[in-house]
Amino acid sequence: MVIDGSDVLDNPNGTAPGLFLEHQGTSIALLPGPPREMRPMFENFVLPRLTEKSGNLRIVRRVLRVAGMGESAVDELIAPVYLQYENPQTTILFNHTEIEIQLTAHGRTEQEADALLDRLSEQLEERLGQSIFSFAGETMEEVVGLKLSVGRYSLSVAESCTGGLIAQRLTEVPGASKYFVEGVVAYSNEAKKRTLGVEPVLLLEHGAVSAPVAEAMAEGVRDRAGTDFGLSVTGIAGPDGGSEEKPVGLVYIALADDAHTEHRKLMLPGDRNLIRWRASQAALDLLRRRLI
Amino acid sequence: MVIDGSDVLDNPNGTAPGLFLEHQGTSIALLPGPPREMRPMFENFVLPRLTEKSGNLRIVRRVLRVAGMGESAVDELIAPVYLQYENPQTTILFNHTEIEIQLTAHGRTEQEADALLDRLSEQLEERLGQSIFSFAGETMEEVVGLKLSVGRYSLSVAESCTGGLIAQRLTEVPGASKYFVEGVVAYSNEAKKRTLGVEPVLLLEHGAVSAPVAEAMAEGVRDRAGTDFGLSVTGIAGPDGGSEEKPVGLVYIALADDAHTEHRKLMLPGDRNLIRWRASQAALDLLRRRLI
Numbered sequence: 001m002v003i004d005g006s007d008v009l010d011n012p013n014g015t016a017p018g019l020f021l022e023h024q025g026t027s028i029a030l031l032p033g034p035p036r037e038m039r040p041m042f043e044n045f046v047l048p049r050l051t052e053k054s055g056n057l058r059i060v061r062r063v064l065r066v067a068g069m070g071e072s073a074v075d076e077l078i079a080p081v082y083l084q085y086e087n088p089q090t091t092i093l094f095n096h097t098e099i100e101i102q103l104t105a106h107g108r109t110e111q112e113a114d115a116l117l118d119r120l121s122e123q124l125e126e127r128l129g130q131s132i133f134s135f136a137g138e139t140m141e142e143v144v145g146l147k148l149s150v151g152r153y154s155l156s157v158a159e160s161c162t163g164g165l166i167a168q169r170l171t172e173v174p175g176a177s178k179y180f181v182e183g184v185v186a187y188s189n190e191a192k193k194r195t196l197g198v199e200p201v202l203l204l205e206h207g208a209v210s211a212p213v214a215e216a217m218a219e220g221v222r223d224r225a226g227t228d229f230g231l232s233v234t235g236i237a238g239p240d241g242g243s244e245e246k247p248v249g250l251v252y253i254a255l256a257d258d259a260h261t262e263h264r265k266l267m268l269p270g271d272r273n274l275i276r277w278r279a280s281q282a283a284l285d286l287l288r289r290r291l292i
Numbered sequence: 293m294v295i296d297g298s299d300v301l302d303n304p305n306g307t308a309p310g311l312f313l314e315h316q317g318t319s320i321a322l323l324p325g326p327p328r329e330m331r332p333m334f335e336n337f338v339l340p341r342l343t344e345k346s347g348n349l350r351i352v353r354r355v356l357r358v359a360g361m362g363e364s365a366v367d368e369l370i371a372p373v374y375l376q377y378e379n380p381q382t383t384i385l386f387n388h389t390e391i392e393i394q395l396t397a398h399g400r401t402e403q404e405a406d407a408l409l410d411r412l413s414e415q416l417e418e419r420l421g422q423s424i425f426s427f428a429g430e431t432m433e434e435v436v437g438l439k440l441s442v443g444r445y446s447l448s449v450a451e452s453c454t455g456g457l458i459a460q461r462l463t464e465v466p467g468a469s470k471y472f473v474e475g476v477v478a479y480s481n482e483a484k485k486r487t488l489g490v491e492p493v494l495l496l497e498h499g500a501v502s503a504p505v506a507e508a509m510a511e512g513v514r515d516r517a518g519t520d521f522g523l524s525v526t527g528i529a530g531p532d533g534g535s536e537e538k539p540v541g542l543v544y545i546a547l548a549d550d551a552h553t554e555h556r557k558l559m560l561p562g563d564r565n566l567i568r569w570r571a572s573q574a575a576l577d578l579l580r581r582r583l584i
Contacts, residue, residue, distance in 0.1 A: 028311075163462070166456070172565065
């Protein structure tokens with residue numbers, strides 16, 4: 001078998017060239033990695049060829065992100081909607097740690113493609129409701145940060161198994177100091193008592209990974225920092241530390257404000273890193289839903 | 293121009309096939325992304341062909357990682373050494389956030405290739421000394437964790453601009469609870485006073501981003517947690533918050549033990565995420581060097 005067509009693309013740096021292949025109607029571009037070499041080659045060679053092939057069709061993509069639902073549950077709910085459309089095309093992707101709904105529309109103008117995307121995403125929102133947390137690719141921490149900012153709320157966080165991940169995600173967003181006041185990574189029981197004021201009897205009777213301790217951590221950090229909200233996580237991220245009664249993946253999250261404290265019990269699949277990430281996502285999502 | 297040779301590789305799942313191309317002595321394999329499709333195709337088709345081409349030559353790679361030095365400084369020091377060898381080949385890579393020295397050796401057996409790597413990496417270590425923190429691809433947090441574990445030391449961390457990143461990196465390592473006790477993300481001045489015991493006068497006279505405050509944070513978290521070491525970071529990660537006197541990228545790190553407290557002043561380049569990551573790396577490296 002022979003590739004239908006191929007061309008060598010000059011590298012402006014004079015180093016490794018690129019290749020542009022045509023095979024059974026598909027174009028494949030192989031470009032060198034460094035951005036300062038790849039970008040001009042893409043812009044000068046690849047893009048013009050693809051534009052020519054596409055007959056000046058405009059393609060627009062949009063990414064919706066979903067929290068708190070599995071891939072198949074999302075698909076079940078929205079398949080009846082998106083299957084009615086060939087344009088936009090819909091792809092449901094389990095992107096490392098969250099569900100992304102990728103919509104791709106084409107039109108003669110960008111406006112035309114955008115209008116098609118608007119119509120479909122409205123219909124998807126009718127089905128998924130508050131589970132969609134992002135309509136333009138924003139991250140969970142950006143969405144939560146914006147809501148806190150707009151409402152002039154302040155937040156503190158108490159973490160055990162996530163080990164600082166929630167604080168780190170929140171403070172990745174520029175300007176987080178407007179709402180994020182303090183985080184405590186209470187990895188040991190001593191730290192939970194000393195810094196978060198968790199009653200020793202709760203740890204003795206229920207263990208560190210329990211609903212009462214999660215709630216006490218959320219209330220404790222909120223009291224310490226004097227914030228509107230206190231958010232907490234305690235769980236078993238593994239690989240060790242699990243038991244029959246409390247297996248790896250068991251996580252409690254809790255949220256406290258001045259009126260009440262609530263918690264959720266989660267059983268999260270995945271390895272240590274995935275469990276930690278999912279726990280951080282679920283905690284941030286609990287706060288997001290409270291802020292709606 | 294036509295590619296010298298090409299073959300379609302069957303996908304065991306019956307979906308998108310792969311392509312294997314030969315061009316000017318270089319083999320290029322294009323495989324579908326999902327690991328459960330890519331792996332068998334690599335093992336069944338690609339690896340046998342490459343083995344055949346290589347005449348059963350064994351190729352072994354090793355990655356050394358360097359902290360506290362720039363790419364060109366590393367190259368200047370070690371070029372006189374590695375340029376003496378065609379085998380192993382040496383590549384210095386600025387891999388997102390740290391300097392990696394990648395060594396690739398070939399031999400008739402794995403042992404032969406390994407011996408070549410041993411000889412070169414010893415010579416590189418003579419030049420770079422303690423700046424090499426990893427000889428087998430370990431991360432900084434794994435190296436620090438192992439040293440803490442072996443020495444039975446405990447650690448607490450106080451973070452401002454890194455916002456939990458150091459705690460998160462330390463606790464990514466399974467078993468971190470053996471040495472990591474508590475982390476405080478003191479994002480506001482109030483939190484620095486309240487939870488870390490930083491004297492208000494230090495904040496007033498020197499500002500939150502200063503050597504005295506960094507040292508007070510390290511001592512404060514160490515006192516609170518009762519650990520052998522207290523590690524701290526305070527700085528300006530940007531994009532806002534910089535001034536002429538204290539620009540974006542200015543970071544102080546400090547380390548306290550029972551005998552003394554030391555600090556480093558850093559001017560870190562990059563965007564917000566890169567500054568945060570580099571600050572966390574420098575802080576962990578300060579501790580690593582103390583533990584040698």
